[in-house]
Amino acid sequence: MKGLKFTDYIFLFSLISIWAILLINIILAIGGYIYYLKSLSFKDEKLNEYPFVSILVPAHNEGKVIGKTVESLLSLDYPRDKMELIVINDNSSDNSKDILQSIKDRYGRYNFTIINTDNITGGKGKSNALNIGYQKAKGDFIAIYDADNTPEKTALRYLVQTIVRDESLGAVIGKFRTRNKHKNILTKFINIETLSFQWIAQAGRKQLLGLCTIPGTNFILRRTTIEKLGGWDTKAIAEDTEISFRIYKMGQRITYVPQSVTWEQEPETINVWLKQRTRWVKGNIYVLVKYIKNLFKGKQNIVLFDILYFFSVYFLFLTSVVLSDIIFVLGIFKIIEINVPFNFFVIWILSYVLFILQVSITLSMEKGEGGLENIFLAAIMYFSYSQMWLVVAIKGMIGYFSDAIHKREAKWYKTERF
Structure with missing residues (x-):
């Protein structure tokens, strides 16, 4: 290693970081595949008696999608007398109120409640809307669905x-699929990303570590759990991750049931995607900062892997990918010279192949998703979609610390619907 230059060390650091994350993800993907194989033996074992469940749907200016969502929820295969639907129409300025009232009039025999908030009681984000809803809920269990979902x-x-x-479960999460995956190349990328995340980060962590985290939709909580927690953290814009950490801190568990599926609408433009993902990054930084202070206290040690893993994926991996790509391209054109004592081109190609391999493993677990088109798209994603996450990470970090410095409350960005 004698005689290495600064760029050589950066390149080595990038390659080591990329390989570390890719290897972890491959291990998780294998764990996810084992979980998938186990899930094939899933049996629909019905209960003799079903508990009363309250379904909460927070909605802000969701006129384009809320009608289909509500009608699909009212059509669920669940005893009607053991289910209530509560839509929190949160300070909407569109026609959501009229659409909801029209459905309520048509489904008069159903247990369907609409809570309309204004700019005083509502308009403060998803966490606040959920707190309003669950305080009105009557169920022993609380289920959450986003306003763009078709379960x-x-x-x-x-x-x-x-x-x-x-009884040890505080929450159970299902799977979400991309409803508009064929709209354009962005939604196709998102479809691959979400499937990979769920089989790697959810199923894989569950199989190997007994750990998974609540997504924003298609999950259920015990009422006693949410009451002990005191509701959702209104400062958290990644309320799903935040409440997952608190559930583990209580000593309860969360499990993943991939047979429970909801279909949701994903962003169809780069601008909407950037805003949504930036909110995710800001929200996850808030959770990291909140829990890093007491990381080794109490029963939340299980989330140590989560904290390190998501930090690595959001920041370390993405930064390393971009740095290695830049140095690799500059090296190809002889603008800079890499003096590492091995064939860095082969190492770089192998890391690229490893990325495609881990995505391919996850796609093979979904019927109709493991074809050549998606594998080809995964190969393109490495150079395009994955690189876009660096922009998101930077915007999210700047936004979070700017809010912290100026003591501004994090602003909730509602994903634009199409």
Whole structure:
């Protein structure tokens, strides 16, 4: 290693970081595949008696999608007398109120409540809307769906059947799929990303570490759990990750049921995608900062891997990918010279192949998703979609620390619907 220059050390650091994350993800992908194989033996074992469940749907200016969502929820395969639907129409300025009232008039026999808030009681983000909703809820269990969701008819029942049978569970999460995946190349990328995340980060962590985190939709909580927690943290714009950490801190568990499926609309333009993902990054930084202070106290040690993993994926991996790509391209054109004592081109190619391999493993677990088109798209994602995450990470970090310095409350950005 004698005689190495600064660029050589940066390149080595980037390669080591990339390989570390890719190897961890490969291990998680294998764990996810084992979980997938186990899930094939899933049986729809119905309960003799079903508990009363309150379904909460926070909605702000969701006129384009809320009608389809509400009608799909009212059509769930769940005993009607054991289910209530509460839509929190949170300070909407569009026609959401009229659409919701029209559906309520048509479904008069159903237990369907609309809570309309104004700019005083509402308009403060998803966490606040959920707190308003659960305080009105009557169920022993609270299920959450986003306003753009079309859950499959069995989605809720599978969640309920799982949580009822295991007292150690504070929450049970299902799977979400991309409803508009064929819209354009961006939604195709998002479809691959979300499937990979769920089989690697959710199923893989669950299989190997007994750990998974609540997504923003298609999950169920015990009412006693949310009451002990005191509701959702209104300062958290990544409320799903934040409440997951608190559930683990209580000593309760979360499990993943991929048979429970909901279909959701994903961003169809780069601008909307950037805003949504930037909010995610800001929200996760808030959670990291909040929990890093007491990392080794109490029962939340299990989330140590989560903190390190998401930090690595959001920042270390993305930064390393871009740095290695820049140095690699500059080296190809002889602008700079790499003096590492091995064939860095081969190492770089192998890391690229490893990325495609981990994505391919996850796609193979979903019917119709493991074809050549998606594998080709995964190969393109490495150079395009993955690189875009660096912009998101930078914007999110700047936004978070700017808010902290100026003591501004984090502003909730509602994803634009199409």
